[in-house]
Amino acid sequence: MKIQSNSEYCLGCGLCRIYCAAAHDGYNGSVIRAFKKGTPQARAGLIEHQQQSWINTCRHCQDAPCINACITGALQKNNEGIVFIDGQRCVGCLTCVMVCPFGHIQPSLDFSRAVKCDLCRDLAEAPVCVSHCPNGALRLIEEV
Amino acid sequence: MKYLIIGSCIAAAGAVEGIRSIDPEGEITVIDGEQRGCYSRPLISYYLTGRRTSSQLDYRPADFFAQQRVRIIPGRAASIDVICKQVLLQDGTGLEYDRLLLATGASPVIPPIPGITQSWVNTFYTWQDAEEISAQTAAKGTAVVLGSGLIGLKAAEALHHMGMKVVMVEKQSHILPRLLSPRSAAAVGGHLQRHGLKVVTGHEVVAVGNHEVAVDDGSSIAADLLIIAVGTRPNQDLAREAGLQTDRGIIVDCHLRTSDPHIWAAGDVIESRHIVRGTDEVMALLPLAHREGFIAGLNMAGSRTRYPGGIFLNAVHILGMHIITAGDPETTGSILRWQEGERCLELTMQGQNLHRYIAINIPGISGPLTALIERQVKIPESEWFKFLRNPAIANLPAAYWAEVRRWQDDGSLRCG
Amino acid sequence: MSLSMLTPAFTVERNQDRCIGCGVCVKQCGNSVHHKDEDGFMWVIDKNCVGCHRCAVLCPTQALAIKEFPAALRPNSYWSTSSLREIYAQAETGGVLLTGMGNPRPFRSYFDHLLLNASQVTNPSIDPLREPMELGTYLGSQVSSLGEREKPLLKLDMPIMFSAMSYGAVSLNVQKSLARAAREKGTFWNTGEGGLHSDLQEYAASTIVQVASGRFGVNPDYLNQAAAVEIKIGQGAKPGIGGHLPGEKVSADVARTRMIPAWSDAISPAPHHDVYSIEDLAQLIETLKVATNFEKPISVKVAAVHNISAIASGMVRAGADIVAIDGFRGATGAAPMRIRDNIGIPIEIAIAQVDQRMRDEGIRDQASLVAAGGIRNSADVVKILALGADAVYIGTAALIALGCHLCHTCFTGRCNWGIATTEAQLSKRLNPELGAVRAANLLQAWEHEIKEMMGGMGINAVDSLRGNRLMLKGIGLEQHELDLLGITAAGY
């Protein structure tokens, strides 16, 4: 499973990032609460390049360099193929950040751990970026 | 098929995963010298400060080997009989193998300094080291750390956190000499000093007395604890004695096979191909160890998977500062720099090839840069100048995005 | 001119308690209303706002409210604020006032004065969830006896088609959306007068192609791959005048589709220069029938004007298989405001009159009647069918389904919803996959509603709704209006 970003229809509006940020870290999806009260962090980057834009999100690689490199075993792949970080185990060494060729994994704002897209596996039926994309540019695809 | 693995750490875990991805049936035996299962050495500094418990040191879940149906034999290998394909343990037990993996790792170098074998002198490499140090730091005093490599830095940070006064002594002219340029090292050194760590560079310890360390400039430092962290050396005695080809580490081919056709080697004990340099190096790095172990495992189980080599890459955070560097530490190309306060990015170019980067407090950008070094993607300097105006992933040169598309198209990075 | 007397039409109110400074509004506004400084300070230029609501809809915190700018001119029921604004604008520019979409003036909507019937006791209503409910219909000319070879007919699974909207006036993504939805729902979309883009040829079987006065994109393949051919004489938004697609909208792609040079103005003359009379129309119809080997029904679309009954009768006698009538609420990508707002008659009256006239003349079976121009919902569909139409075209409603907020500035080509534009960065805002779903959903929703209303009337086929004026009662209408509609008042 991964999120496919179709730059043909990505508007670069960044709503994916806003809803992503508000969905995680205990903000429960309230955008105003997240941004007015805290410092929410999106799990995906927005790339704008030569009039095109797309969301730089985790590919959930089969042979994921981040999992191989993780020194604590915090990075794991569940049986749905979702690569996720066990926040309890992560020590914030950022080795995963260093080896992700897509630059998807990012340090948390306080640099205490790494954060990455986990396809909202604990939150919603569909990842919030997909469900909030105003133009259907994001799709969750099941292909392996 | 009988697989035998000497060593139980990262490369061994990788090898078990590699073997099992092809051969679910074969009999795998792991000789666990430390008798601690598969744990992550970089975590011992966290263990020392108490941020991690003992069980949290595990690299893989505690039942990993059991899950993979691996037999664990505690003990240390004494010799390999390559003719009879048998490994003799120190207790005399013989273990036969069809395929053998040497994942014996490395050991800290103990420099030949008088008095260095005293009990208050420790290395900082294994979980036992951490436990021993922990026992000695009850009385808060001064700790001297010999060497300012990654291990030395992490030891210093841990001891600092535990309330000790820390002095680092580095023989080279700047700290992290294998990783940093002098200029970036200065930034790191300044950061350490601001946190109260004392850093002595360009000097070496000449003698160790009773809770006293003598430095070559004639001064001496009163110390309650001395940590030796001047480097590691592959544990290749077994291999050498068995007649396998060795140099600075065990020599392996591109399939990670040693000079004996039934023996593979992986991890910190081998010399492997440095992609940028094109030479074989001992690169004792956790991510490489896992990858090598995995590929060796595949090949032991019958595959012919090529190990593409690796590069030096390190991510270390020390007292809130994030230092990530990858590539060839000895490169001599032109240096492009970006700096903003405590954040800096330094790129070293050889022609259009990126040979190294050093990213301090700007970790987010590092993954793509690592990939560009590993794949030696050609990008003109002018593109990098543009990028360095605002070094963010979105501003990476077009060639990078083209490369991303290519990975996805040709499957060279398998994404699922 | 240094001083503009025009105050902004809208004002953008930003609720600072809600705004998180994300800048979505800045990126989404194609009219440069929203601005964000490097230090994060956000500000607006009200006068650029056209009221399209793109920013307000996409704002993740609903921090934006678009309001009418409080001009507070002295109230004057004759010289309305808009009267003044139009004069200020013309005094500044010396030009014709341009506008887009349909006539917004508060003329009586007959739809809103019609009530539908439902069964009670004496006959049962039919439950569409349990019983079949047929919305399928055929458009075209019926032969006078069963012995003759049947003429080509257009089979519709529901009596709703998408109006003609040309590529150029709307984005290709609009056409893709409608074409897909039409195919999925078993109905038709209409190319308008801009040709059939090569990407849309796969939908040819669900396509009605137009032959308009500019003859853009017309060639034998164009005619023969379509399901039907429509001669466009006029449209409800601008009866009597032609069209003008400015050169800057004629991109290479538009040019190729229209078969004209890129970046040249695409002028559709007011009349077809080969149709100056009804007999000329007969010849053009015959020509198109010959060109399509008598295999396609030929539709003729006209605007509903004062003598529409006679015109429609003439069209049928000239050989039109389908008569499409566009009422005065019909929309456009660009029209002079005075034309749009003052010409034509309501579609309800037009259909009632034309249907009756064709019956009086005994030619109602010779052509189908398609109503267009201001169909807003499924009840409007049911009412216009009951008045006598065979099917409807929906244009504005379809565009609203795709996101149109009726800001009436289509003619600028800066449509923030990616609809009335050919600019790549704007037209990508309409993902045709989503658009097709939305358009198909609209049809499906109306389909359900029509079935419910028909079931209530005790009717299970749209055949029996057509011209069933007994199902309509007028409310609040004068007797002469009731007579025009051929219905009686509620309670009678």
Added chain:
Amino acid sequence: MLRREGDIRIPSGCAIAAIMNRKGERFNGQQILASIAAMHQRSNGLGGGFAAYGIYPEYRDYFALHIFYDDDGARQICERYLQHHFRIKHQEPVPVRQSRRIAGAPLIWRYFARPREDKFYREHIGEEEFVARVVMTINADLRGAFVASSGKNMAAFKGVGYPEDIGEYYRIEEYQAYIWTAHGRFPTNTPGWWGGAHPFTLLDWSVVHNGEISSYSTNRRFLEMYGYKISLQTDTEVIAYAFDFLMRRQGLCLNDVVDVVASPFWSQLEEEKQARLRRKYSGLLLNGPFSIIVATNNGLVALNDRIKLRPLVAALQDEFLYVASEEAAIRVVAQRLDRVWSPGGGEPIVGLLHDKKGLLDVAPSAIQAAQSA
């Protein structure tokens, strides 16, 4: 003041019944009277009537015009009009039996007449079309006169009251017919007008009908396009005209007519011909709940709407075909039945005189099945 049929549309519920001898042997009206009386509760005393075929063998070649007059003035006007268009062989008041239960009866006359040939030759139309036009003109334009029936060798006997009372009033037991149809009406207001009662007729078409044609206005406006003058605003009138239009004017066989007025759903059409019929005559699809019995001199067809929203039962015994809204209405006159069945929606029961089979070219499966059983 209450408005009567023609001024206002009046929905009504009903009972219908028919008995036919397929050999053409005649029998008197007692059975049909008993049959319709059994469904007393399905009517409310505001309308009843009968159609009888084969009753005037002595005038079999003359159009039998049964006409209601509001008063004698209307009669005189109408008779002048009739004499202008017809040669009248014989005319007389229709014999009735006075009854306390019947009130407000019009003057009821019958005329056995032939059209004046010069008239319809001048119009280039057949004599039937001529008669149809005259009848429609009288009904639409001559105030106070209404043609209750106009076919040859048949008549409609109808009025305001319960059907059994109407039958008694008209002395129908004294007539011999090979087809009897009957109707008991339950209108939802009290028009009290005899012309509005069923059967509705045109030429020898008669229709008794239970139900409400939701497509009335569509059907009506379709027929109006072909010159039918719709004067009563009743469904029955429209149904009669629809059959007249399709069979007499369009020349369709009965099967095709059924496929038009109770067309199968598009998804269930089996033949292209059915689709063509539906496309061409979509305006004559009779939509909404109904059960009807349409009779002619040749036979009858009973039909439900296509989703069977009204009851209809048929039965066979020897040469007798029975149709009624309820089975009880058949059982009450025929204790022993060969077969009783309830036809499906849109599935016609066609009863033809044996010697007319070729004429209408129909052999409905239901009857075939019954005969082979």
